[in-house]
Amino acid sequence: MLQIEQVLRDRYQLIEKLGESAGRQTWLAWDLSTQEQVVVKMLIFSDQMQWENVRLFEREAQILKKLNHPRIPQYRNYFCFEDRVIQFALVQTYIPGSSLRELLAKGRVFTPAEIRKIAAEILKILIYLHSLSPVVLHRDIKPSNILLGKDSQIYLLDFGAVQDRAAREGATFTVVGTYGYAPLEQFGGRATPASDLYALGATLIHLLTGISPANLPQQNSRLQFAHLLKLNPGFVRWLEQLTEPNLERRFSSAKEALKVLKANQAGMSRLIRPQPADSQIHLQKSSGHLQIQIPVLWQKTLVDPKNLAAMVGLLIWSYLVIGAFGFSTIQGWIWLIASLLLAAWFLLPNFVETNIYFDHQEFEIESKLMGLCLRTQRGNVLEIDKVFSGETGGYGNNKVPEVTLAVGVREYSFGKLKPPLSKQECRWLAAEIRHWLGIG
Incomplete structure (x- = not known):
């Protein structure tokens, strides 16, 4: 049995046990050769252990040895020794900090800005892993395998489930992963780079809601979480696409997912020009809703x-x-x-009033004439692809400015009034809506 201050291979002096599970132990140790702290992960072989566990452990060491990324613990050594039983040891650099699972257990609440930072950092790591030849798939991204270092940087840990070859159509691999975080295709033995993206999305949703994805309600295999949060609709849609159960509808690569995430951030941070000075439009917005009233322009x-x-x-x-x-x-x-x-x-x-309302689920465009509702249009906020201002045929043959919401193949327009809104008003309105939605 391993004990504190025991020295392995005349080099690694054990300091503290960091964790333990069936057949595995993780220790903080002192490298007597380099005079630095390291992490020693050990697999204790027994009659009850399957050789597949040893194979995975050796593969982790082999893959880690090839990796070179500042946000992944570096390989230091791998060896086998006998202390009553055969044990395998993998030595890595030690990164002081806390896993996201530990932070959740302590009641840590993550803000949307923090979640975006975590997402961007993990995506950058995945871009590196997925661009290697052969492709390296992590296959077990979850809060316990993401570390927030004391240097405020994000690290990806535990490559015990790593797959070191590119997924091919029809190929099957060892089924690994954690229920709730791993997508369906991974449990079918067909992991792809998009499988890591699903696990990242499920992890981010866990951080935002405080609820494990395994415990979230589902509809058509999709995680239902938007109703629990007041998030920017563009960010919600990004998370939904990240955790899309249909592999073909999910982001195909970490690079694509990061590009869309940055577009969402840019849409939220973009400066909006002031409302035109002579405009009579009333606009109210908060984190939960956006309300626009275009009154009768008497x-x-x-x-x-x-x-x-x-x-x-x-x-x-x-x-x-x-x-x-x-x-x-x-x-x-x-x-x-x-x-x-x-x-x-x-x-x-000339006496038509238009009211537009957005919340995190639905938008509504209502036209009223002297208090009587003429027309109401409704749609799903998360399905809005684009918001733009343009000109279209108005009353007579004149072209008039309007604002259009593109929702799939349908378009919802407003602003085509008598007298019409100005081009400046339509551009300003479109920019305000894009900003609230987080659409670039």
């Missing part, structure tokens, strides 16, 4: 030359109709009603 309506000309023309036309037919004839009433309908068709669009 001032513009009353001074619009086209509206004034229409009203003067209506008065003259009504005078002529009454003079020609009088109120006592059917023709007179028909002409007068037709004139009023024509005036309403032309003037009523």
